[in-house]
Amino acid sequence: MDSMTFVLFGATGDLAKRKIYPALFNLFLDQKLPKSFSVIGVGRNNCTDAEFQAKVKDSLYTFSRHLLNDVSKKQEFVKLFHYCQLDVTDPEGYHKLLKLTVKHEEEQKIAENRMFYLSVAPQFFDVIALNIKRSGLGTTNGWKRLIIEKPFGHDVSSAQALNEKLSRTFEEEEIFRIDHYLGKPMVQNLEAFVLANPLLKAIWNNQFISNVQITASETVGVENRAEYYDHTGAIRDMVQNHLLQLLMMTAMRIPEKKSSYDIRNGKREVMESIRPLTKEDAQAQIVRGQYLSGEIKGQPVVSYSEETGVQAQSKNDTFIAARVWIDHPYWKGVPFYIRTGKRMQEKITKIVVEFRNSSDLDSVEIENTKPNLLTISIFPNEGVSLQLNSKSLMSGKIEPINVHFSASQRDLPEAYERLLLDALSGDPTFFAHWEEVESSWKWIEPILEAFEEDFVPLHHYTSGSMGPDAAQQLLDEWGHRWW
Numbered sequence: 487m488d489s490m491t492f493v494l495f496g497a498t499g500d501l502a503k504r505k506i507y508p509a510l511f512n513l514f515l516d517q518k519l520p521k522s523f524s525v526i527g528v529g530r531n532n533c534t535d536a537e538f539q540a541k542v543k544d545s546l547y548t549f550s551r552h553l554l555n556d557v558s559k560k561q562e563f564v565k566l567f568h569y570c571q572l573d574v575t576d577p578e579g580y581h582k583l584l585k586l587t588v589k590h591e592e593e594q595k596i597a598e599n600r601m602f603y604l605s606v607a608p609q610f611f612d613v614i615a616l617n618i619k620r621s622g623l624g625t626t627n628g629w630k631r632l633i634i635e636k637p638f639g640h641d642v643s644s645a646q647a648l649n650e651k652l653s654r655t656f657e658e659e660e661i662f663r664i665d666h667y668l669g670k671p672m673v674q675n676l677e678a679f680v681l682a683n684p685l686l687k688a689i690w691n692n693q694f695i696s697n698v699q700i701t702a703s704e705t706v707g708v709e710n711r712a713e714y715y716d717h718t719g720a721i722r723d724m725v726q727n728h729l730l731q732l733l734m735m736t737a738m739r740i741p742e743k744k745s746s747y748d749i750r751n752g753k754r755e756v757m758e759s760i761r762p763l764t765k766e767d768a769q770a771q772i773v774r775g776q777y778l779s780g781e782i783k784g785q786p787v788v789s790y791s792e793e794t795g796v797q798a799q800s801k802n803d804t805f806i807a808a809r810v811w812i813d814h815p816y817w818k819g820v821p822f823y824i825r826t827g828k829r830m831q832e833k834i835t836k837i838v839v840e841f842r843n844s845s846d847l848d849s850v851e852i853e854n855t856k857p858n859l860l861t862i863s864i865f866p867n868e869g870v871s872l873q874l875n876s877k878s879l880m881s882g883k884i885e886p887i888n889v890h891f892s893a894s895q896r897d898l899p900e901a902y903e904r905l906l907l908d909a910l911s912g913d914p915t916f917f918a919h920w921e922e923v924e925s926s927w928k929w930i931e932p933i934l935e936a937f938e939e940d941f942v943p944l945h946h947y948t949s950g951s952m953g954p955d956a957a958q959q960l961l962d963e964w965g966h967r968w969w
């Protein structure tokens with residue numbers, strides 16, 4: 487891997503502490519970082535290198551998946567870190583950052599390869615990108631790359647405006663937009679899983695598949711993020727990015743020879759084939775909900791409207807279910823159902839593919855035959871199970887049997903670790919391309935408008951349930967049920 491400088495904006499923030507430092511440390515221990523590597527942490531507060539290194543070390547104790555018995559390794563790792571105090575809106579400060587970067591490049595014989603990671607509030611994305619350009623930080627003899635986190639805009643026009651500003655400094659292939667769902671091992675496995683199994687590949691279409699269900703339920707409520715969440719809702723927080731990414735990964739068709747281009751192209755094709763919604767369609771195809779008080783794992787919890795920081799009478803959505811149609815010959819007539827919500831019964835992330843029932847059995851047997859189900863579990867277990875029908879050796883009747891594989895979560899690299907490694911290596915496969923982001927906002931926008939105009943009713947659901955009854959009815963209408 488090329489030598490490089492990793493410039494982290496938001497170096498004293500929560501994400502850095504919980505995810506980025508542990509991920510870098512795990513890569514370091516696995517000898518996956520380049521030999522010459524330096525991290526410059528950028529933050530608002532005053533802090534010496536030693537204080538910064540102590541903060542990084544602390545975060546490893548709490549959040550690293552590797553146990554830290556080897557003190558010398560830890561010390562060796564934090565020595566890679568340097569700090570630069572900077573007000574990101576002040577163009578002058580960037581000259582100091584440039585000087586520091588060049589100093590370490592020279593001292594550590596690092597080529598002018600610069601990775602900029604913006605782990606900051608989204609309103610700073612464009613000003614930082616602009617200052618990187620103006621200060622000369624972005625003018626290098628090597629490569630430069632940008633990693634950003636969601637939210638990438640809050641509707642079509644803000645996303646376009648942001649992209650336009652970023653693209654004044656960075657080319658599309660230099661921008662790595664993190665969607666951490668794309669870093670989850672079973673999500674990364676999806677295309678390989680279908681491609682590597684001729685059995686599945688042959689039946690991955692509307693002739694055999696009845697419907698697909700994507701669930702990302704959570705037990706947590708709004709936590710301490712009411713200010714953000716009350717303007718975002720489940721639709722922007724989870725559906726526009728994570729759930730649509732899961733849908734794209736499930737429905738895409740890719741050629742045998744898969745490259746990063748093929749995968750992203752396959753996803754884009756799916757996203758562009760999703761049937762657009764009018765506000766009227768949104769009424770019929772989308773269920774929005776908000777949690778009431780209830781119990782989660784035996785503990786009482788308050789309703790969304792009683793959460794600290796939530797506006798009185800807020801009509802914000804904490805639950806979304808949708809029936810999505812993909813206008814592509816392969817998927818004609820196959821509804822893709824998606825649902826996500828806070829304060830639900832369990833934290834589960836999974837994709838269930840329900841197959842059509844066999845028409846070769848006699849009618850009594852058909853009635854008793856359960857559909858074949860392929861469940862791809864992403865959380866809490868990473869695994870796959872397949873429900874088949876088999877004749878009971880005792881009764882002679884057809885009964886469902888399950889074939890099950892579950893990977894142990896322990897020791898699996900975390901999403902951030904995989905994604906950071908890909909970005910450091912310059913592999914964009916599991917990052918969201920601008921075209922995917924733009925078309926997902928285009929699909930979402932009429933839904934946002936329908937919500938704003940109260941066109942889609944807001945259903946309430948008890949905390950600890952699996953969402954409002956209307957989400958069940960959405961499937962009933964087509965003779966389906968949530969698995």
Ligand code: BG6
Pocket residue numbers: 666704723724835
């Ligand atoms: C984040 C959302 O992107 O994903 C959170 O902002 C949500 O609201 C989280 O809780 C869920 O991620 P995971 O990996 O725990 O399923």
